[in-house]
Amino acid sequence: MRKRRNCRRQLNRNGGTALDPSEKATRGKINFDTLADAVPQIVWITGPDGRNIYFNKQWVDYTGLTLEESYGHGWNIPFHPDDRQRAWEAWQHAVQTDGVYSLECRLRRADGIYRWWLIRGTALHDENGKVINWYGTWTDVEDIKRTEEALKRAHDESEETNRKLQQAYDEIHNLYEKTKALNQFKTQMFANVSHELRTPLTLILGPIENLLLMRLPEEVTDRLKLAQRNARGLLKQINDLLDVARLDAGKTTVTYYETDLAKLIKHVASSFDGPAKERQFQFSVITPSSMPVQIDIEKFERILVNLLSNAFKFTPAGGTIRCQLHEKSGPFAVIEVVDSGPGVPEAFRVSIFEQFFQIPGSTRFGGTGLGLSIVKDFVELQHGRVTVGRSPEGGALFKIEIPPKAPEGTPVIRHPDVVLPAPSFVEESVPPFRSEKREQIKRREPLDGFSEPKLRKSRVLVVEDNPDMREYICEMLGTDVELETAGNGREGLEKARTTIPDLIISDIMMPEMDGEEMFRRIRANRELEAIPFILLTAKADEELRVRLLREGAIDYLIKPFMQEELRSKARNFLAVKASEAKYRGLMESAQVEVGTVIKASQAVSGEIEVGKLIEMLLRIAVEHAGAERGLLILFRSDKPRIEAEATTGSDGVEVTLRQATVTPSELSESLLHHVIRTRESVILDDAADPTLFSGDAYVQRRRPRSVLCLPLVQQAKLLGALYLENNSTPRAFTSNRIAVLEVLASQAAISLENAALYSDLQQKNADRKQAEEELRRSEAYLAEAQRLSQTGSFGWDVSSGEIFWSEESFRIFGYDRVAFATLDMALQRVHPDDLALVQQTIDRATSDGKNFDHEHRLLMPDGSVKHVHVVAHATSDDSGRIEFVGAVTDVTVAKQAEEILRRSETYLHEAQRLGHVGSWASDASSGAFSASPELLRIFGCDPDESNPKRKIFRERIHPEDFLSFEKTAEKARSEKTGYDFDYRIVLPDGSIRHVNTVARPVFDVSGDLVEYVGTTTDVTERKRAEEALRHAQAELAYVTRLTTVGELTASIAHEIVQPLSAVVTNGNTCLHWLDDKTIDLAKARSAAERMVRDAERTSDIIRRIRALTIRSKPQKLEVQMNRVVKGILALTHDEFLKRQVLVSAELAEALPPVLGDRVQLQQLMLNLIMNGIEAMASVAGRPRELTIETRAEGADHVLTVVRDSGVGLDPEEADQIFNAFFTTKPEGTGMGLAICRSIVEAHDGRIWASPGTPHGAVFYFSLPTKAVGTS
């Protein structure tokens, strides 16, 4: 840079010292050339016309051009084609402005590579300002550029990384929050559900216990005990859940007791003696003779019970279980529970203590997976720890270390002799156990037997791990079957191999080998593959059920199942099996190839698709029987229908599936009906011979020769019939063949039923799925259509990428209609400035399958900008396929209008803000609500909230005001009037604001109510000021009342003294007459009576005074004005005497009560009376008279008049006298009458005054009666 500047200075100096610049330049050329060649830049000179006249050596070196090529306009050559235009413009600009020529552009090197250069040039002028030449340099900035770019990229990358980190953090945080919420929800749910379950359980257990107390037959008692045991087991699990919920909620507290741990352990362990004996366990409990500890007894009991029952659960019969409390050696008490069960694999030794964790494969030991987690929590609550290891016997070793002392400062309950109750649920904690032997002894008589006599008893294998359930099933099957039982799949398989049962009934979920595995193995065994297999499954296992049915399971039962269900199913299968055995003998005697039949039979039973099954069945039947034609008839809704027809042609048997009604043109109806009725096969050796069916229309017409019709019977139910005929040969169907066909038919019946079952299941599945699908679609479309009728809608299947656009959508995006749009089409139109955001929104929505709602701009091909609002609703199906259904609205016009509106709104909002006035509008029909920011602010919402919910506003209304607000608004709505209502609102922070809402209805031309518009003003400050004023007024009233009463003290004292003196006097009088010497009881009595009367009078007066001086909250009650007047007169009686005022009262009778505060009205009365007395103080020469009058005014007011004969009243002042501080008396405060007015006005009354005749003044006040006050 410096060099370049030097160079230029040099040039300038050269130019400046010469008269003729060009000549000078030539003269200095050698100097200049040397210098120019020495700098790293390219140096150039052009004439004013832009034609180059000089380049230094660097130019030639870099561009590889010769100087000859470069002079003139040759300098253009190395410019990058994309930069030429810019270079030209920059040059033009420099020439026009006569300024500096400067730009960065790419320049081709001799080897064809472009590098970035900074070009700078400046003009040299002559004294007339004319350009002589342009001088300039080119500087290679490629490396700088690169560095810059690299920096920028690095920066961008780090920003991106940051963003991703933030996003990841947000997601994690989100997930964490969700997990937390879920966890909490779970806990809550446990608690709720458990509670819900406990009630019915208790109600189950109670009656059972009662029944057990009765002397019932042993089999009943045994069954009740079964029910009781299981119900209690359930209760225990529920209690576990509750404990966990409590622990999770942190609501568990520890109560320490002082106790002997050795004794406690022995006590708990002793309750396991029974189960231990039953299982022939070597169960030992080893403890020191005593170990005093401070421990939570109840929790420790649970810990031990849980650990022991865990050991009992996993230890096989005859195993060893040890529970040991070690002699104290360290800071902890150490307890070990050791078993000889399978042990806990190393990998699970931590997770075994987690909630709901169960070692894989151990689930069938039962339990909730909570026992050990409770142990851990309970131990840790007492600051101990529990670990699991391997016992010397190879089983599990649970070790508890627990501090023997409660933590410092924790209260400990000292109970030297605590009575330990038996630990609860011990019996339920250990799995039910009964030995095989016992099971056989306990075998009961059947509830009812199978009626058909059997050649031999059928053998049923029941494979079920739960002994209770196993026994229950056995019991249901009764005694006329031979029962084999197995506790798991492996055992079941073994038993099946050795006993070859006629039927297997098996559970699915079992330890060691589950039912599914066992089933597969049985089906894979040639000997066993044909054994009917009934599955016992849980409701949720639909998929598994379908799978196993397909693989050849015969039937299933969903737990819980009804006894009858199991019995009938088992009976049917056994019957079939029995008949199979029968036919087997038959076939053997008929010299039929048994293998063939069985193969056919198996082929049939292996097929589960109804169509294929029918086809196969018919084909086998026709082929095997040598029939020409065969029909398969099945009952469809109680009517026989032809399902398929087989005909034998030259190419063999052809089977067509067709649905047809049974008509005389198809087969002999009477024959079919005979078969249906009798459920017996009918065979016509030669239909041409006279038979029972000779008259049949079909027989008459078609003349069949050999006819065979076999019923298809399954579970004593007629499924249909197989009809075969041979029209060419009589006696085509030999008895051998028929025997085989009968076997086939019976097998077919089972298979048909099975297939029907399967297809039903599938159909149900499919129906459900379809219904769900349809529902989802129609719901989505319907909702969108309704909501967004005036917009383009779309559907977008994310996985297929297909986007469905409605007409309108195409129009909005400016495309011609095609079958499916693509995301790219939509994105192409998105305004470049909004693209990133749109992309982000879509990415997020598609990855989360979340609804989105986005507003952005579109840049249309014609350059115009549109605003669109896109709303999409996400739906996803079971497979996680996400589909969006939504609408796109062109909101350009609205946006523009909004912009204009916003500007004017800004002013309004500012004004509203200043005045604490919020405005709103509420649509009468839709209830849509809009609110100004200030309204939101008043209601404590975010003022930028664009779519406030009316609900929020309603929710914030103070509960005490809510109903009356609703009533007011509702009344106004029904009357179509406006309203003006004051109420309170409660903000989220709990503060209370007073607001005033004024609403005005808006009608359309036809006079219908369109909407309400209104303002809501925050009047809290005003209210507060009013409240303060009211408070101050009340204070003032109180103080002046006290002052007045104080002024009256002397008079009031007299009022008290008067009856008091009488009391004393009467007392003495009474005593006198009681004296022995003067005794006169009658007189003493009357004196005493006077005393009582006078004492009461005294207390009355004191009460009145108290009432006047009490500071109480105004309380509106029914008040009799006359009583107020009388009360005050009683108090002021002496004052009148003192002031020599004659007072008289004319009180109207039967006045209605006024609604008011008694104290305030008394004060009002007192003030007016004192005012009158004072007005008469200076009066001389005429009587001082004060008259008080009450009377009804109209129907609903009471008028009180106070008349004096005082100094009178200037009529012009009559209005002012009620103003505060207005006084005509030198010593008056001017407050008395002002207070009168405030009291009257607070009672919605009126007070006024007028001059009296001939003297004095008259004061009136009128108060509404109760009737008015409450309306």
Next chain:
Amino acid sequence: MKDVQPVVVVIDDDPSIREALQGLLETAALAVELYVSPREYLQRKNIDAPACIILDVRLPGSSGLDFQRELARAGNRTPVIFLTGHADIAMSVQALKAGAVEFLTKPYRDQALLEAVLLAIENDRARRESDEVLAEIQQRLKSLTPRERQVMALAAAGQSTKQIAGSLGIGDVTARVHRRQVMRKMRAKSLAELVRIAERLKNRGIDV
């Protein structure tokens, strides 16, 4: 005359007070008459018996003090006992000056009231008696000639007969005759008695 039953008049607008007082006074075997206001009392004919009036200072229409003055003006000298709820010193001084027997503040002690009543009645009885004596003395006084009255005045003033003669410019003998006449008419047995009578008259404001 001593046997006449005394009467206590109670004037009070408060029935409690009236009845309580009646009860109290009856224990002292006194006849009691109750009046709500002075006006009512005034309508009654004079009581010809030793009496006293118990009166509240503050009465409707007029004050007790006014009533006291009114009675005095009317020549009714029945003693008045004032009861008041206010220990108003100015008022009590005024009342006592006007001849009230007692001024009791409510709540009064019954014994004090009874004592006051009995004292007032005793006073009244004495007054009534002395009133009778005086009336007779006045009667006697009226029988004196003007000269005799002059002589009596001078004699009562302690002058000797000679001095009286000198003062009146009459002869000694004449003076002596007058003097004797005076003593006879006035039924004075000694000069000392005459002096006492003159004093009594003077006390009643009657100049000899």
